[in-house]
Amino acid sequence: MSVVETAxxxxxxxxxxxxxxxxxxxxxxxxVLERRTExxxxxxxxxxxxxxxxxxxxxxxxxxxxxxxxxQALDARLFGLPARRSAAIWGSLALWRGLxxxxxxxxxxxxxLPWLRxxxxxxxxxxxxxxxxxxxxxxxxxxGGAVGLSHVSGTPAAGRxxxxxxxEAGRPPVSLxxxxxxxxxxxxxxxxxxxxxxxxxxxxxxxxxPAGGSPTGLPTGDVVAAGDLRDL
Amino acid sequence: MPEGxxxxxxxxxxxxxxLRDRRAFDRLYRATSAKLFGVCLRVLGNRPEAEEAVQEVFxxxxxxxxxFSVTGQSxxxxxxxxxxxxxxxxxxxxxxxxxxxxxxxxxxxxxxPGPEVRAIQAGERRRLDGCLGELDGDRAAxxxxxxxxxxxxxxxxxxxxxxxxxxxxxxRRSLMRLRECLDR
Numbered sequence: 001m002s003v004v005e006t007a008x009x010x011x012x013x014x015x016x017x018x019x020x021x022x023x024x025x026x027x028x029x030x031x032v033l034e035r036r037t038e039x040x041x042x043x044x045x046x047x048x049x050x051x052x053x054x055x056x057x058x059x060x061x062x063x064x065x066x067x068x069x070x071x072q073a074l075d076a077r078l079f080g081l082p083a084r085r086s087a088a089i090w091g092s093l094a095l096w097r098g099l100x101x102x103x104x105x106x107x108x109x110x111x112x113l114p115w116l117r118x119x120x121x122x123x124x125x126x127x128x129x130x131x132x133x134x135x136x137x138x139x140x141x142x143x144g145g146a147v148g149l150s151h152v153s154g155t156p157a158a159g160r161x162x163x164x165x166x167x168e169a170g171r172p173p174v175s176l177x178x179x180x181x182x183x184x185x186x187x188x189x190x191x192x193x194x195x196x197x198x199x200x201x202x203x204x205x206x207x208x209x210p211a212g213g214s215p216t217g218l219p220t221g222d223v224v225a226a227g228d229l230r231d232l
Numbered sequence: 233m234p235e236g237x238x239x240x241x242x243x244x245x246x247x248x249x250x251l252r253d254r255r256a257f258d259r260l261y262r263a264t265s266a267k268l269f270g271v272c273l274r275v276l277g278n279r280p281e282a283e284e285a286v287q288e289v290f291x292x293x294x295x296x297x298x299x300f301s302v303t304g305q306s307x308x309x310x311x312x313x314x315x316x317x318x319x320x321x322x323x324x325x326x327x328x329x330x331x332x333x334x335x336x337x338x339x340x341x342x343x344x345p346g347p348e349v350r351a352i353q354a355g356e357r358r359r360l361d362g363c364l365g366e367l368d369g370d371r372a373a374x375x376x377x378x379x380x381x382x383x384x385x386x387x388x389x390x391x392x393x394x395x396x397x398x399x400x401x402x403x404r405r406s407l408m409r410l411r412e413c414l415d416r
Contacts, residue, residue, distance in 0.1 A: 018407040022378040023320040024385045048305045053414055055309045056357040057379045061274050063266040070283050074290050130295055201302060227298050
């Protein structure tokens, strides 16, 4: 009996996940599956399982120290340290990352001061995208049922607005509101039914919408930043 | 590689990186760069290219750290997946097989007791080896070749001297058997 020939759709997906993890497929097919891991949570879970199943083989990979210049080049690229001047695009990335780092530190400090213990009433997410340069920090306050947003970088094009969404695996995005343009911080109070969706692991995303927000109730423009909620 | 890192340490460092903590990033680099460079070196077979690849790997780690927690993978599994992907992508782009370079010339060290080794129960390795052992000899070699050396179906078909579709049928069947055995 051939296992493959009797495979159902579920098994087919699982074999594809295994082939993707092994990396045996031609480049174009591999790229299609890579995109699928980003949009199909079930498939991504299959991929993760195969990575874990085959992980014991990684014991056969040796260890070797990369030259110190690798870390220097990496720091220069990510953080703009003076090791060597890199391309202009990295300069701007370094700038927003620097800003993001400062904002994160300030935010975390502000949050940590009153509550030195882990705070079950709060969730935090860093919403960022290196391509768009949009970066917000989001804190959800369970007691108040509100999302606080701290603007780090990035603004919508003239005549358009950023809208905040929450995405739970396997469900359509739900709008949490339009982010007031240009404000350094904003607070979006959520209606009671929305609050249930704000959980650790849920994803917050910001999309670019027509002024006033999406006319359809679903994102109509590109997602310009996203990040997952986690316990603080 | 510094001793004393376990799974939770590495997870914590990745979480720190997701919060843009540079010290966490530096520590993660110190703890895991030798292993991830080893992955790139094995797949790519030369230091200059492996050094470029491992740099890309850590850029991805910095950019994607916030996705780690939703994958449900163990931390070394996640990191090694990024390194293998990066190295195999490069290998594919290069479109030529790496020569047989000896370990000394590459500066390879023996796999020491790094976090991945401690994180992986020796039993899990025995179990996987046992299940690979249940496959026909050359099929197990194909799985290993793909995982460790980045062989594609085309490479494997050439090596085992069979048509590409035959190779694919063999390997897919072997992967199903492997899963059944491991999940048993």
